[in-house]
Amino acid sequence: MLKIRCLLDLPILEIKSGAQIGEAQEVVLDIEKAAVAGVIVTGANWFSESQGIYFCDIQRIGRDAIMVHDKEVVTSLSDIQQATGVYCSKSLFDKQIYTEAGISLGSLVDILFDEITGEIREYELSDGIVTDLLRGRMIMPMPPAQVVSTDKLIVPETMAKLLHAEM
Numbered sequence: 001m002l003k004i005r006c007l008l009d010l011p012i013l014e015i016k017s018g019a020q021i022g023e024a025q026e027v028v029l030d031i032e033k034a035a036v037a038g039v040i041v042t043g044a045n046w047f048s049e050s051q052g053i054y055f056c057d058i059q060r061i062g063r064d065a066i067m068v069h070d071k072e073v074v075t076s077l078s079d080i081q082q083a084t085g086v087y088c089s090k091s092l093f094d095k096q097i098y099t100e101a102g103i104s105l106g107s108l109v110d111i112l113f114d115e116i117t118g119e120i121r122e123y124e125l126s127d128g129i130v131t132d133l134l135r136g137r138m139i140m141p142m143p144p145a146q147v148v149s150t151d152k153l154i155v156p157e158t159m160a161k162l163l164h165a166e167m
Helices: 129-135 157-162
Strands: 011-014 020-030 035-042 051-054 058-061 066-068 086-088 096-099 104-113 120-126 138-141 152-155
Touching: 096 157, 104 138, 138 157
Parallel strands: 011 066, 096 152
Antiparallel strands: 011 020, 020 035, 020 086, 035 051, 058 066, 096 104, 104 120, 120 138
16 A cells, blocks of 8 residues: 555656656545545646546556656546545645544544555544654544545544554
């Protein structure tokens, strides 16, 4: 599994020519489908900020680059960005997570996903720098349902029991 933050700022390279298309500026997530929808590309088009690549058009995600067949896969992502349940990853990071019972689980630090299927599997949570140093960060499976507000995520009460230490 990969972390979403690892994708940010990675170069996007064409397999066909080796040319760099741009860099991954943002990752678009479909929370309702629990999947990575695409990647917004910097430098792809000077006139539009919503130019990107659908996840299905990504050939491979490596440690040092995102590989696509050619630059023709760069397209407008405005249709998915306007859909319900779709968020840019940076807008979710650092949100406080609470259960429906009012228990704070920590803040969302990163999102782990399957690099082959794009399926979002887990959330990485922090309960503060001291707790992170003493106990490590916590991992929570992707909640079956959640409410996303401007600064908080509300998840089912059962998610508190599913927290486990990062390995």
